[in-house]
Amino acid sequence: MIEARGLEKRYGDRVAVHDLSFTARPGTVTGFLGPNGAGKSTTMRMILGLDRPTRGEVRVNGRRYRDAVAPMHEVGVMLEARAVHTGRTAAKHLLALAQTHGISRRRVDEVIEMVGLTEVARRRAGGFSLGMGQRLGIASALLGDPATLILDEPVNGLDPEGIRWIRSLLRDLAAEGRTVFLSSHLMSEMAMTATNLVIVGRGRLIAETTVDEVIAGASPAAVHVRTPASARLREVLAGTGVTVTATAADTLEVTGRTCAEIGQAALASGVVLHELIPRQVSLEDAFMNLTHDAVEYGTPLALAGAPRSEASA
Amino acid sequence: MTTQTTRMTGSTQAPALSDASSIASPGRRHGRSRGSGRTAVRITQWRVMRSEWIKLTSLRSTLWTLAAALAFMVLLGLVLSRVTANDWSHYSPEDRATFDATATSLSGMYLAQLAIGVLGVLVISGEYATGMIRASLGVVPRRLPVLWAKLVTFAAASLAVMVVADLIAFTAGQAMLSSRHIDVSLSDPGVLRAVLGAALFVTGIGVIGLALGAILRNTPAAIGVLFGVLLVLPQIVSALPRSLARIGDYLPSASGDALMQVTDSSGVPSPAHGLIVLAVYLAVTIAAAAVLLVRRDA
Numbered sequence: 001m002i003e004a005r006g007l008e009k010r011y012g013d014r015v016a017v018h019d020l021s022f023t024a025r026p027g028t029v030t031g032f033l034g035p036n037g038a039g040k041s042t043t044m045r046m047i048l049g050l051d052r053p054t055r056g057e058v059r060v061n062g063r064r065y066r067d068a069v070a071p072m073h074e075v076g077v078m079l080e081a082r083a084v085h086t087g088r089t090a091a092k093h094l095l096a097l098a099q100t101h102g103i104s105r106r107r108v109d110e111v112i113e114m115v116g117l118t119e120v121a122r123r124r125a126g127g128f129s130l131g132m133g134q135r136l137g138i139a140s141a142l143l144g145d146p147a148t149l150i151l152d153e154p155v156n157g158l159d160p161e162g163i164r165w166i167r168s169l170l171r172d173l174a175a176e177g178r179t180v181f182l183s184s185h186l187m188s189e190m191a192m193t194a195t196n197l198v199i200v201g202r203g204r205l206i207a208e209t210t211v212d213e214v215i216a217g218a219s220p221a222a223v224h225v226r227t228p229a230s231a232r233l234r235e236v237l238a239g240t241g242v243t244v245t246a247t248a249a250d251t252l253e254v255t256g257r258t259c260a261e262i263g264q265a266a267l268a269s270g271v272v273l274h275e276l277i278p279r280q281v282s283l284e285d286a287f288m289n290l291t292h293d294a295v296e297y298g299t300p301l302a303l304a305g306a307p308r309s310e311a312s313a
Numbered sequence: 314m315t316t317q318t319t320r321m322t323g324s325t326q327a328p329a330l331s332d333a334s335s336i337a338s339p340g341r342r343h344g345r346s347r348g349s350g351r352t353a354v355r356i357t358q359w360r361v362m363r364s365e366w367i368k369l370t371s372l373r374s375t376l377w378t379l380a381a382a383l384a385f386m387v388l389l390g391l392v393l394s395r396v397t398a399n400d401w402s403h404y405s406p407e408d409r410a411t412f413d414a415t416a417t418s419l420s421g422m423y424l425a426q427l428a429i430g431v432l433g434v435l436v437i438s439g440e441y442a443t444g445m446i447r448a449s450l451g452v453v454p455r456r457l458p459v460l461w462a463k464l465v466t467f468a469a470a471s472l473a474v475m476v477v478a479d480l481i482a483f484t485a486g487q488a489m490l491s492s493r494h495i496d497v498s499l500s501d502p503g504v505l506r507a508v509l510g511a512a513l514f515v516t517g518i519g520v521i522g523l524a525l526g527a528i529l530r531n532t533p534a535a536i537g538v539l540f541g542v543l544l545v546l547p548q549i550v551s552a553l554p555r556s557l558a559r560i561g562d563y564l565p566s567a568s569g570d571a572l573m574q575v576t577d578s579s580g581v582p583s584p585a586h587g588l589i590v591l592a593v594y595l596a597v598t599i600a601a602a603a604v605l606l607v608r609r610d611a
Contacts, residue, residue, distance in 0.1 A: 049454045050447060050611040066454035070355040077451050085372070085445040092371035093448075099364035100452050101354045140448065144354065 001026055001179050002047060002148060006056035009042050009203075016042045017203040019056070024181045024198070026147070029174045031194030031211070032183040033287065039203035040183040041079070044152055048077055061147055061179075072101045072144025078137035078151045086126030090117055090136050093125055098143050111139040116165075130157030138166065148179040155189060167193050187287035191215070199287070214286050222253045223262055226275035236269045237262065253279075358458050365462040369436065369470060378432035379470070382425040382515070383478040389421035390482035394489035401493040413576040414497045415507045418486020419479060422511045422569060426518045429471050430539045433522030436467050438532040450611045460527065460606055464520060464599065471519045475512035483508050503575040503584075510572030510584060517591045518543065518565065524598035528605055542566075562586065565594050 002024040009017040017039040024030035034040050045051040047058050049066045057064070061074050068074045084093055094108045112121045115135040120128070125136060134157050141149055154170070155163045170193055174180045184190055190197060191211050199206040227233050230252055234244050242256035254262060259278050266273050369375050394417055404412070437460075440446035453459050483504075487496040497504050518539070525535040543566050550561040561567055562582045571587025582590075 045610070048451050050450060052610060068454070070353070071454050072452050073354050079447055079451070080444065083444040083446075083448040083451070085368070085439060085443045087372045087374065087439070087443075088368070088445075089371065092367060096364045096367040096371070097448060097452055099367055100356055100361050102357070102360050103354055144452075 001061050002030075002058065002150075002181055004043070004047070004056070004058040007043065007046060007053050007058055008055040009039070009046060009051060010054045015203055017046070017053075020200065020203070020205050021056075022198040022205060022208050024148075024179050024196070026179045027174055027177050028196050029170055029180040029182065029194045030196040030198060031190035032181060032198050032200070033187060033190050034183075034185065034200035034206075036185055038185075038200045040185075040200060041152055042203075043200070044079060044150055044181075044183065047150060048075065048079070050079075070101055070144065072097070072103070072146060074144075074147055076141035076144060076146035076149045078134075078141045078154060080137070080152060082133060084125045084133065084136060087124055089122050090125050090128070090139075091121040093136070094140055094143060097140055101144060103143055107143065107145075111142045114142065115139040131159055131162055134158055135162070138169075146178070149173060149181065151180075151182040153184055154182055155184070187214070187284050222255045222279045223257065223259050224275065224277040224279055225252045225254055225262060225273060226250055227252070227266070227271055227273050229271045232269065233266060233271045236265050236271065250274075356453060356455075356458065358461065361453055361458040362462040362466055365459070365466045369466050372439070374435055374439070375432060375470075378428045378435070379474050382428040382432075382471075383474055383481075385424035385428060386419075386421035386475070386478035386482045387485060389424060390418045390486040391489065393420045394418050394486035398489050398493050398495070401495065411576060411578050412495065413574060413578070414487065414490050414495055415483065415504050415575040416570075416573050418483050418490070419508065419511045419573055421478075421482055422515055422573065425475065425478065426515045426543065426569065427540065429475070429515050429519035430522040430543070431536055432471070433467060433519035434526040434532060434535040434539065436463050436523050436526065438526035438530065438535050441526075441530040442532055447611055456606050456611075457603060460603055464523060467523055468516055468520055471516040472512060475515045476509065479508045479512045497575070501575075506584065507573050507575050510587070511569070514569040514572050514587075514591060517595055518569075521565065521594055521598050524595075524602040527602035528598070563590055565591065568594075 002022075004023075005021050007017055007020040008015070020039070020043060032040050032043070042051060046053045047060060047065065049064070060068070065071060065075060084090075088096075091108065091112065094112065095105065098104070098108050112118055115138050117132065117135055117139060120132060125133065128136065134154065138151070138154065141151065149170075151170075154166055158166060170180050170182065174195075182193065191214075194211055197207070197209050197211055197214060199209065224247075225233065228250055230246060230250055233252065234246075237244055237254060237257060239256075242254065245253045247253050257265075259276050263273065263276060265271075397412075397417055401409075437446075440449055449459050450456050483499070487498075490496040499505055499508065522535065522539045525539055526532070529535045529538065542564070546564055547561060547566050550558065550564065553560065567582060568587035568591040571582045572584050572591070574581050574584070
C-alpha cells in the first residue's frame with residue numbers, strides 16, 4: 001500500500017512534483033504513467049526517502065518508509081537498473097544488500113535463480129548487458145520478500161521474452177496480495193501489465209483511474225464507411241449527436257453511431273455498403289488526449305516513441 | 314555477451330517463469346518474522362557492518378590499494394634504512410644525534426597514506442559514481458548506519474593491514490640498520506608507540522578520505538582535496554614567514570610526524586599533540602559527512 005498526500009518537490013524554482021496525491025492498493029498492479037520529465041522518478045525517490053518532499057508526505061504500508069523496521073521486507077525497489085557497483089559480482093551485490101537485514105544466502109541464491117542470472121552471478125556487474133542489469137535490479141527488489149514493489153520502467157532494455165516474463169511475474173506478485181507500483185511512459189505497456197493507473201504530467205496528477213476506464217474512454221471513435229450512395233447515407237444518418245464527414249467521394253467518417261446502427265440504417269434505406277470499419281482510438285491516443293496539455297517538452301510523437309529511459313536526473 | 318544473454322534467456326527462462334510465484338512467497342506475506350527458529354528479518358547496526366564488510370572485500374580496488382600500502386611501507390622502509398646504513402660513516406655528529414631509527418624504517422608511511430587515503434575515498438565515492446549509493450541508502454533509509462558501518466569496517470581493515478605492514482617494515486629496517494649498530498628494539502621507550510602510531514595515522518588519513526568522499530560525493534574531487542591537504546598545504550605553510558610557520562603543526566600531516574617520532578627533534582610537536590590534531594580532523598570531517606548524508610537528497 002502506497003499513499004501519497006499532497007506531495008511536492010521543488011528544486012530551486014523548478015517544481016518537479018506538485019500537490020500529488022494517489023493510492024496504490026495491495027493486490028493490484030498500479031501503473032504510474034506519464035511522459036518523460038513528468039516527475040515519476042522524483043515521486044518514486046520521495047516514496048523511498050531518497051529525496052525529501054518539500055511538502056506533503058507519503059506512507060508505505062501505513063507508515064513512513066524510513067520508520068520501517070525491515071525496509072526490504074516492506075518495499076522492494078528497482079529505481080534504475082544501474083544502482084550497482086560495476087566492480088562487484090552480481091552475487092556479492094545481492095549478498096551485501098541481503099546482509100543488512102539478515103536475509104539468508106539461500107534466499108540470495110533463490111532470487112538469482114528466479115531472475116535467471118545463475119550463470120553470470122559470479123561475474124562483475126559492470127559487464128552486464130542492459131537486460132541482465134535489469135534482471136539484477138529485479139532480483140534485489142525481490143530479496144526481502146516485500147509487501148510492496150516499486151519499479152521504475154522495469155521493461156526497459158529487456159528482450160521480448162524478458163518482457164513477457166516480467167509481466168507475468170508482476171501479475172503473480174499482485175495476485176499474492178502485494179502492492180505493485182511501476183512507472184512507464186508507454187500506455188500500451190501499461191495496458192499489458194497494470195490494472196490501475198496513476199497518470200501524471202508536469203508533476204501534477206492528471207487522473208487516477210483504471211486501464212479499463214481509459215480503454216472505454218478511448219472508444220467513442222469514428223466508423224469508416226464506403227458506399228456508392230454516400231449522399232443518401234448522409235441523409236439517413238443525420239440526427240443529433242451524429243457527425244458525418246465525407247473523406248472522399250465514396251467514403252464517410254461517422255461518429256456518434258455504432259457499426260451496427262449504421263448497418264441497420266443502410267439496410268432500411270436500401271443503401272449498399274462496401275466497407276464498414278470501426279476506427280478504434282489507440283491507447284496511446286487516449287493517453288495523449290489525457291496528457292495533451294501536460295507535455296513538458298518534446299513533440300507528442302516523443303511520448304509514444306521508442307522505449308527509452310526516462311531522463312534519470 | 315549477446316550469445317550469453319540469448320543463452321540465458323533461452324534456457325533458464327521457462328523455469329524462472331513457472332517458479333516465480335512459488336519461490337517469491339512460500340506463505341510468508343506481510344509477516345514481520347519469518348518462520349520459527351529464524352532470526353527476524355530486520356536492520357541492525359551489526360548486520361549493516363557485515364554488509365559493508367562484504368562490499369569492502371568484494372572489490373578489487375580494495376585489494377590493490379591495501380597491497381600498495383603494504384608494499385610502499387615495507388619497500389621504502391627497507392631501501393631508506395639500507396641507504397642510511399651505507400652512508401652512516403658520512404653523517405655529521407648533529408645528523409647522528411637527531412637520527413631516528415624507528416622513523417627511518419617507517420618512511421613508507423608517506424606513500425602508504427596516499428594509497429589508504431584513496432581507498433577511504435573510494436569506499437563511498439565509488440558508490441556515488443556507480444549509483445550503488447541509492448541501493449545502499451534505499452535498503453537502509455535511516456542512512457547513518459551505513460556511514461558508521463563504512464567507517465568501522467574500513468578503519469578495521471586499514472588498521473590491521475597497516476599494523477602488520479609497520480611491524481614488517483620496522484623489523485626489516487632495523488635489520489638493515491643493525492650492521493652499523495644504530496638499530497632500536499620494539500621494547501625501547503617510545504618505539505612501539507611510534508610503530509602503532511604510524512598505523513593509526515595512516516588509517517586516520519583514510520578515514521578523513523572516506524569522510525571527504527561522503528561530503529564531496531565525487532572521487533577526483535575528494536582525492537584532490539585530500540592530497541592537497543597532505544602534500545601541497547605543508548609546502549605552502551613552510552614557505553610562510555617564521556611567525557606563521559607554527560600553523561604547520563596543526564596540519565594533518567604534522568600529526569603523522571609527531572606520532573612516529575622517537576628521537577626528539579625541535580621541529581616536530583609531541584605525540585600527544587599529534588594525536589589531538591588527528592582526532593580533531595576526524596571529528597570535524599566525520600560530523601560534516603554525517604550531517605550532509607542525512608540532510609541531502611541521495
